[in-house]
Amino acid sequence: MNDLSKWMGMPLDASGHGVAIDVMMSWVHWLMLALFLIWAPFFIYCLWRFNAKRHPRAIYSGVKSKISSYLEGGVVVAEAILLVGFALPIWATIKNDFPEESESTIVNVIAEQFAWNMVYPGADGEFGLTTLTKPIQIDSSDPRGNDDIIFTNVLHLVKDRPVIVNLSSRDVIHSFAVPNMRVKQDIIPGLEIPVWFVPKMSSSEFRRQMAKTMPISSDERRRALYAPYRWIAMQDYPNPGDSTMLAEAGQRLSTRVLSRLYDAGITEVYASPEMEISCAQLCGGAHYSMRATVIVHDTQEEFDAVLAENSF
Ligand SMILES: [Cu+2]
Structure with a gap:
């Protein structure tokens, strides 16, 4: 009852906040099902009950009964419960309660037509400048970037370790969509938009x-x-x-x-x-090809080893 995700064709949930989202989606679907089961037969009943043959002249005074107003009031209350009781608290947690930076993996994800650049700050924990070449490279004139690491189209994470992703775009509007992590955020050129989640499945x-x-x-x-x-x-x-x-x-x-x-x-x-990460905004001719893999490592050591292998 609480979780319809298996029957709704939702992707496998690998995210810390996935259950909360799936439960909310389930209740939205239950409400819509109830409305459908009441409204659709009522609509068909009205088509038959008030047909032109039996009622050649319209009555302009309208309905006298108050039942429909009470029903509409009930729907408003149910929707308010979904919004205030489920949606807003989840939204507030995801948008406001960021995890400690010292306890998170921090990645700058720079979207471009048509690739995902994942920049890791390296041992010093500081990001250097990147070039505007295609693909993006570390700007060697900035010493902070000497130990930075860039992966193209692969995002490496650690199981149970929160990740903060700073999203930016080099060109047009893209959207960072990771269905298994229940994350989707538009990327606007000129803005840096942070999102966070916790991979709970390696x-x-x-x-x-x-x-x-x-x-x-x-x-x-x-x-x-x-x-x-x-x-x-x-x-x-x-x-x-x-x-x-x-x-x-x-x-x-x-x-x-x-x-x-x-x-x-x-x-x-x-x-x-x-x-998988896909781009959820139609961003150009090869938009469909803008996809990347998410690799969630079982341990921090495994993650560190992969990063060390790829640093210069
Ligand atoms: Cu895109």
Whole structure:
């Protein structure tokens, strides 16, 4: 009753505030269902009851009964409860109660047509300047940026550690949408807009829940469709013919890997998608391609190791 997210086709909830949002959405849907079940039959009843044959002349004095006013009052009260009791408290928490910076992962996410630049401040905790080149780079004239790290289209986070994302745009309006984290925020050029959330599910847990057996298409063009969805193999695929490895567990299933599997006679893979960031504002011709992967590490050490690997 409280949580319809499974039946509404909501993406898997991996966010600290996800339950609150899903419960609110569920109650909104219950109210809409109740209204639909009352209003729709009433509307059809009125079509029949007040048809032109039986009532050739309209009555201008209107309805005398007060029932409809009471019903409307009831709907207003229900909507007020949803707004004041559910929506506003959640909104206030998400917009006002930011976590301690010292206990959070802080990332500057700079959106551009058509990519996501994730900038981490490095060991000194301070962001240096970035260049206006495409893709964005660390401006070497600013010493604060010497240890900064940039990832393109991959956001690395740590499970249970709050993350503060400072959103900005280099060009047009974009929107930072992470359905699994129940986060969506427009990005306005010229503004820096912070959002925060807590990933409560790591990528490995997410993959275990989402994994399924997928057929590999015999059509090469269809196989190419998997690649942008960033599906990854959940088990090793050794070549049945010899001992070489066609795909390892955790490896991204690119078109090339899928073709290699298919050519070796493997027609289905056990695979999982990754959590994803998409742009939710139509921002140009290749808007659809503006997507990134969210990797939530199980431990801080794992996260630190990935960042260290990618620092210069
Ligand atoms: Cu965009």
